[in-house]
Amino acid sequence: MTNDMTTGNPVKLIIYFMIPTCLGNIFQQFYNLADSIVAGRFIGVNALAAIGSTSSLIFLVIGWLNGLTSGFSILVAQHFGAKKYD
Numbered sequence: 065m066t067n068d069m070t071t072g073n074p075v076k077l078i079i080y081f082m083i084p085t086c087l088g089n090i091f092q093q094f095y096n097l098a099d100s101i102v103a104g105r106f107i108g109v110n111a112l113a114a115i116g117s118t119s120s121l122i123f124l125v126i127g128w129l130n131g132l133t134s135g136f137s138i139l140v141a142q143h144f145g146a147k148k149y150d
Contacts, residue, residue: 099115
């Protein structure tokens with residue numbers, strides 16, 4: 065199933081596109097929270113410190129990949145909007 069996001073109400077299309085992204089971010093935060101709770105309570109303070117020290121590195125990688133795919137989506141959107149599917 066393919067949705068043509070070039071026709072229709074732009075606000076409705078953007079909101080429908082935004083919902084899975086926001087849900088993914090919320091679940092990622094829940095995962096990080098659960099990871100910190102388990103590490104802090106059951107593994108120890110050193111494990112919690114290790115999670116805290118690597119979180120900025122993980123954020124850097126995820127942010128870089130997010131920016132890369134956002135830039136790539138411009139090209140895909142231009143070709144899809146021009147109906148150049150090849």
